[in-house]
Amino acid sequence: MSKRSKLLFTVLMAFTLVMLAACGNSSTDDTESADSDDVVKAKVGVISYLTGSGASYGEAITNGINLAHKEITELGEVDIELKIEDSAGKQEEALSVAQKLMNSENVDAIIGPTLSTEMQIVGPEADLNGVPILGTSNTAEGIPQLGEYVFRNSIPETLAIPASVQKAIDKYGAKKVAILYGNDDVFTKAGYDTMKQVAEDLDLEVLTTETFQLGQSDYKAQLTKIKSLNPDLVLASALYNEGAVILDQARKMGIDVPFVGGNGFNSPEVIKIAGDAANGLIVATPWFAKKDDEKVKKFVEDYEAAYGMEPDQFAAQAYDGFYVMAEAIKNAGEADRDAIRDALAEIKDFEGVLGNMSFDEEGDIIMEPTVLIIEDDEYVVFE
Amino acid sequence: MLIEQLINGLTLGSIYVIVALGYTLVFGVLNVVNMGHGEIFMFGAFMGVVVTNILGWPLYIAFVVAIVVTGILGYFLETFALRPLRGKEGVSHLAPLISTIGVSIFLENVAHHFFGSGNQPFRTSLSELKFVLGSTTVYYVQIIIFVIAILLMFGLTFWLSKTKAGKALRASAENLAVASLLGVNTKRTITQTVIIASAMGGIAGILVGIAFNSVNPQMGLSFGLKGLAIIILGGLGNVRGAMVGGLILGMAETFIVAYGDSGYRDAVAFIAIIVILIVRPQGIFGTATTGRKG
Numbered sequence: 001m002s003k004r005s006k007l008l009f010t011v012l013m014a015f016t017l018v019m020l021a022a023c024g025n026s027s028t029d030d031t032e033s034a035d036s037d038d039v040v041k042a043k044v045g046v047i048s049y050l051t052g053s054g055a056s057y058g059e060a061i062t063n064g065i066n067l068a069h070k071e072i073t074e075l076g077e078v079d080i081e082l083k084i085e086d087s088a089g090k091q092e093e094a095l096s097v098a099q100k101l102m103n104s105e106n107v108d109a110i111i112g113p114t115l116s117t118e119m120q121i122v123g124p125e126a127d128l129n130g131v132p133i134l135g136t137s138n139t140a141e142g143i144p145q146l147g148e149y150v151f152r153n154s155i156p157e158t159l160a161i162p163a164s165v166q167k168a169i170d171k172y173g174a175k176k177v178a179i180l181y182g183n184d185d186v187f188t189k190a191g192y193d194t195m196k197q198v199a200e201d202l203d204l205e206v207l208t209t210e211t212f213q214l215g216q217s218d219y220k221a222q223l224t225k226i227k228s229l230n231p232d233l234v235l236a237s238a239l240y241n242e243g244a245v246i247l248d249q250a251r252k253m254g255i256d257v258p259f260v261g262g263n264g265f266n267s268p269e270v271i272k273i274a275g276d277a278a279n280g281l282i283v284a285t286p287w288f289a290k291k292d293d294e295k296v297k298k299f300v301e302d303y304e305a306a307y308g309m310e311p312d313q314f315a316a317q318a319y320d321g322f323y324v325m326a327e328a329i330k331n332a333g334e335a336d337r338d339a340i341r342d343a344l345a346e347i348k349d350f351e352g353v354l355g356n357m358s359f360d361e362e363g364d365i366i367m368e369p370t371v372l373i374i375e376d377d378e379y380v381v382f383e
Numbered sequence: 384m385l386i387e388q389l390i391n392g393l394t395l396g397s398i399y400v401i402v403a404l405g406y407t408l409v410f411g412v413l414n415v416v417n418m419g420h421g422e423i424f425m426f427g428a429f430m431g432v433v434v435t436n437i438l439g440w441p442l443y444i445a446f447v448v449a450i451v452v453t454g455i456l457g458y459f460l461e462t463f464a465l466r467p468l469r470g471k472e473g474v475s476h477l478a479p480l481i482s483t484i485g486v487s488i489f490l491e492n493v494a495h496h497f498f499g500s501g502n503q504p505f506r507t508s509l510s511e512l513k514f515v516l517g518s519t520t521v522y523y524v525q526i527i528i529f530v531i532a533i534l535l536m537f538g539l540t541f542w543l544s545k546t547k548a549g550k551a552l553r554a555s556a557e558n559l560a561v562a563s564l565l566g567v568n569t570k571r572t573i574t575q576t577v578i579i580a581s582a583m584g585g586i587a588g589i590l591v592g593i594a595f596n597s598v599n600p601q602m603g604l605s606f607g608l609k610g611l612a613i614i615i616l617g618g619l620g621n622v623r624g625a626m627v628g629g630l631i632l633g634m635a636e637t638f639i640v641a642y643g644d645s646g647y648r649d650a651v652a653f654i655a656i657i658v659i660l661i662v663r664p665q666g667i668f669g670t671a672t673t674g675r676k677g
Contacts, residue, residue, distance in 0.1 A: 183646050210640070210645045211644075211645045211646040212645065213648075213649070215599065215601045215602070215605060216605070217591060217595040217597035217602060217605075217606075218391075218395050218594075218595050218597075219595075220391040220394070220395075220595075220637075221388060221391050221392075221395075221636070221637040221638075221640035221641050221645070221648075222640055222645050224384060224387050224388055224391055224641065225384070225388075225640065225641055228384040228387075241501050241502050241599070242502075244502060245502055245595065245596060245597040248504075248596045248597075249595065249596065252510060252511065252522075252596075253520070254520065269501060272504070273501070273502050273503070273504050274504070275504060275506070
């Protein structure tokens with residue numbers, strides 16, 4: 001019996017060896033052919049939020065990256081190997097997978113992590129190791145300032161809100177505004193700080209500043225006050241859930257001036273909840289799926305074919321992020337971390353699905369966000 | 384603006400009143416704070432969403448469905464969460480409170496599962512109807528809500544003081560054992576009370592849906608807490624107290640936003656309650672109890 005199992009084992013081992021050798025062979029072949037074609041071969045690590053409450057973000061992001069990776073591989077200009085790791089949205093896990101990617105996997109660049117809080121930990125570590133890192137979904141203040149090797153292609157609220165307010169002012173000649181914001185949520189509070197700043201910068205007269213709390217149902221007292229002051233524009237920093245109800249109550253009350261919202265207000269759910277009352281809401285967004293642009297149409301089509309749903313902002317930003325990274329690797333001409341960093345910093349006027357992208361000297365994205373307005377129960381480009 | 388804000392305050396206050404009446408009724412009879420009431424109210428609101436928005440039926444059917452469904456929920460609440468704990472040896476007087484908290488968590492999660500976490504629209508043409516008096520816009524909905532609150536209060540007062548069932552209820556509230564000895568079917572009386580209280584929650588839910596077009600699974604908590612605060616303000620188990628307390632809270636919240644700082648909305652309202660309770664610990668209409676109902 002034992003003799004037989006020994007034999008079996010030996011045969012198995014031999015078989016495995018042959019298999020391994022075959023694999024080794026084929027991969028050397030690949031490299032040779034790649035080298036002969038002069039294609040840069042690089043390894044890019046991805047850190048994403050793939051398990052836990054925010055897994056849907058991570059899923060959209062990796063979907064976008066995978067789609068871009070497939071297309072780039074087909075193009076054949078660069079040969080990138082992807083290493084996708086899960087951070088579960090936790091700082092310590094993001095750091096440990098980042099260390100694994102940088103030290104044992106020896107990646108040439110990293111895309112991710114998903115959350116700004118994770119990037120605040122991972123960014124300095126990547127900078128220390130001299131690994132270029134590109135955030136595609138971090139919108140918090142101070143992310144690109146974490147280090148020379150830290151980049152992002154996601155526009156922060158501080159850029160989105162001024163763009164939409166400016167456009168609304170150009171169009172309606174607004175001078176007097178009322179501000180309404182949720183004061184018990186970090187995100188809407190930050191949006192308010194930006195709005196206040198914008199109002200100051202643009203010399204707008206702030207008639208009143210009203211607050212509300214998450215999950216509130218009655219906004220009539222605030223809105224009656226706003227109505228009596230007759231503003232030209234209402235700046236509302238709200239998440240879509242409260243925002244849609246605010247719009248509904250405001251319109252019923254007869255406040256028919258346009259509303260300008262932050263990124264949290266930017267959701268098709270607003271139309272679902274508020275119906276016709278949603279008309280006249282202006283938001284700025286880096287991503288607009290219905291843009292009349294060949295690149296955008298193709299991306300939306302391919303994405304839907306591959307994953308069965310419309311790409312959201314996170315998928316689009318990740319898709320463009322990977323393209324930018326591939327472009328930088330191609331321009332660098334070699335899989336060298338420093339060369340890739342320099343090439344990233346030099347990216348200028350890159351045309352992606354989000355629009356025209358460049359990096360400033362700090363590694364932050366320079367891009368015109370698309371300003372949208374809801375008209376006839378639909379988001380359309382605001383001009 | 385003053386009159387419009389006054390009407391806003393009255394509308395909000397009236398809804399608080401109806402929520403608080405449900406609490407006060409159950410507390411008056413059972414001496415139990417029914418923490419599940421807010422969620423039953425929320426279910427009433429969702430029934431309105433289902434009937435008017437998903438099925439597209441007229442509003443009055445929404446009222447009927449909400450009353451029936453919340454009444455049934457009330458029956459289940461009494462059967463599964465309250466009755467098993469009543470009159471048992473060694474059951475803490477806090478046990479029914481905790482079991483109703485369980486009911487509230489259960490109901491919130493059920494709503495979450497079926498309706499999702501976001502706001503659901505409540506479509507009815509009624510919320511658009513309005514008339515203008517000078518510079519003031521008044522909505523029929525606001526009047527309807529106020530009238531329903533008044534009707535419910537008078538109906539309840541009449542029912543409690545004049546009808547046989549109401550008298551049985553008050554007798555049971557006084558002393559369960561004695562009432563039962565005197566031939567009151569206390570079990571039926573209690574069930575009846577919980578069902579009526581829950582149905583009132585259902586009505587309030589629909590009214591919130593019409594007035595604010597904001598229905599979500601978390602709404603039970605905020606309205607429930609306000610309702611609790613009101614019955615303490617007005618005097619526990621007191622119908623008139625719930626009425627006055629609710630209107631005070633609704634007005635206070637509205638006027639703080641209108642003439643003060645909206646950030647202090649909840650704070651000032653509750654500070655007002657603390658002040659009133661320091662002056663009158665038994666609540667505005669409460670009678671100083673001297674150890675009645677142990």
